[in-house]
């Protein structure tokens with residue numbers, strides 16, 4: 001069942017880098033593109049979004065995209081992102097259809113600061129599982145969330161998600177939670193530590209709330225393991 005165990009993945013929310021995802025660039029695909037096929041232009045991707053997205057007010061000036069083969073078929077999928085304001089962004093995934101057209105198979109309200117799809121973070125069976133970290137928040141709240149996902153026969157599957165960092169200030173209380181996950185074969189362990197302190201007091205916290213949960217891959221998603 002388990003074809004390959006990739007090194008355990010340990011991610012800390014503080015390691016979010018700067019944007020490494022520029023438009024319009026095309027990353028190499030393991031499958032050579034046909035000579036007859038012209039390179040994909042950003043205007044084409046904008047047109048697909050305008051035609052297929054249910055939301056009509058996307059800020060397309062900030063669009064970036066890449067063609068990358070994420071699954072087992074030979075065609076490259078197209079991943080596009082819009083990075084808007086501090087907490088706003090969108091992720092799009094297009095899958096090539098048998099007739100050559102591209103179908104929007106996922107649209108998420110994710111602001112992605114740094115997108116690295118060069119390598120999956122793990123492979124289970126024939127599923128190449130990738131990580132995306134997206135940022136959300138609002139007044140006094142900032143959250144980084146990791147999502148593990150894959151493409152399976154033209155379908156986008158979100159296999160797991162967990163917060164890597166949450167920082168908030170509410171009624172003069174400063175709250176921090178930071179999390180990480182570790183993958184061991186088909187099992188995933190997610191640990192968080194949180195603390196709070198008065199917003200005005202920067203003295204180190206000494207009381208922590210720590211929690212670890214286990215998940216196991218059920219063939220489709222990582223499912224919480226209960227005793």
Ligand SMILES: [Ca+2]
Pocket residue numbers: 069070071072073074075076077
């Ligand atoms: Ca593909």
